[in-house]
Amino acid sequence: MDRVEELRLLRQAKRGDADSFAELYRDNVHAIFRYVYHRVNDTQLAEDLTGDVFTRALEGLGSYSDQGKPFIAWLYRIAHARIVDHYRRMERRPVESDVDDEPIPVTLDMDEGILRRQAAKVLREAIAELTDEQQQVVILRFMEGHRIEVVAQIMGKNANAIKALQHRALRSLAGRLERAGFDIGGIIAGLS
């Protein structure tokens, strides 16, 4: 959806046009769900929080001001606030994912598919242990594929700060995988 169309739909939605808001919703719901899922690693919880995000967006739409940023930037910020609130209520950072089994120690004769699944599990856990800001950068930059300038807009920081954050996040994740015994290069080669 281009920016002019988005502005038009926002104007209509602010006047109470349900179809316009529904179109904005459909255009952004999957990106918001993915973002929330990667932060909480729980499908049902991600669906609930996604619903919360759009309900809040609807309630706040009347006073929403464009400020030259795409609508999804605002949605990401609502999602971040909802996730932080959720963790505060839980009083802990959840490390379990949808898969309940403990990580299997890496061995040389491990099946490649299992190896990759194990690596993915360790990686998700490692992402969950990053700081909030590092998590946001990792998800928005590498999973959602946004450019650094867009990530900076969404997070309210300048591009240099984002570059530093992504370096620290990647360094932390790489260290975690290596300590778990994974050969990152080997996994990448196996995926190619």
Place this chain on the structure above:
Amino acid sequence: MNDKTLPPEFYPILDQCLDTVLSGQTTVEQCIARFPKYADPLRRELQTALLVARLKSPPMSGEAVDNLEARLRGALKTQPHNVVHYPFFHISRAAAAVLIVVFLAVGSGAGLVMASADDLPGDTLYPVKIFWESVILFLASIFGQADDVWLRLAQTRLDEVVALDSQGRLTQDALVKLYETTAQAIATADTDTAAQVVEYTDHAEQVLAGIQSRSDLGGVMLDLVGLLDPVILENGRLLPPADTQPPSLTSPQVVATNTPALEPPTATLTVTIGYTDTPTNVPTNTATLTLTPTPSYTPTPRIPPTATKTPTLSPTPTVTPSNTPSPTRTWTPVPLPGGISPVPPTESPPTSTLRPTVTPLGSGMSGTFVRQTQESVYMTQTAGPPETEEPTP
């Protein structure tokens, strides 16, 4: 190289490599070959980024998407419509604080001001209302909120037009005032207020469509229709209108006199161009062209006595102007009480080098936005929300 000692110059190198490797334009090894000094950390972090990029999430189920949409539609029905309306006195807190002080200073006059709030052009207290608006505009200018106030003034003028029309009292002057304030709102809109101004123009367009057409109002009404479709520039601002006065009222009337000299060969043509503005403004300018024709040339310029901006000379000699051929127009704004002058219009209309639309974004779902950074604009906005608060829209 020890990871912990990586200098800041590494960050943009990493970022550059991330862009090209993640997009498939280059490989990790090709990047390392360009920056061998950082081979180890680049390899680790680029490979990790590639792994992260491959992490999948389950999709939100279709049923969940549909159920949420139905819930949102239901909520929208019961929610009061967010009608765009800008009450005149709804302004920034800083300006409001100053106004409270002014109110107190004005003392008993405050009652008069409040009593005039609903007055229409022609009513007894309408001049009080206009004076009060100029005070607020002056104060708002000090706080850099003039764009906000111009938008509210435009909304107020629109409300007045609607009220006058319903009472059968609509005049051209009311439409002219609406044009002026709307043009100022468009001209002064920054990236914060641009979207609100566009919403207002949409609303105004709908409102004016319901007003009975009259032959005496046709010209200004057409000017308004043309004004209510502002162009959004790439930087998020709006293209300023060519004039804050309705064009149909500001077309120049050309009265030309000339005293060609047949001999000697030099002829002096004097063109007087007068602009008829609103009745209180009659700026005039004079341009002088000195023509030096060939000996066989007999200058007989013909200037039509009615409205053409550029005199047409026949035949066209070699012109050596002794002055700027285009008349310099001095715009004298309608003086507001308190000596507040509106923003003067630009001298010439915008050229075609200005693009009418912002750069469209690519699909958000595939993840790549093409909009240029708005870093400097974004940095002036409210910083990100506190952890437990909703982000300020």
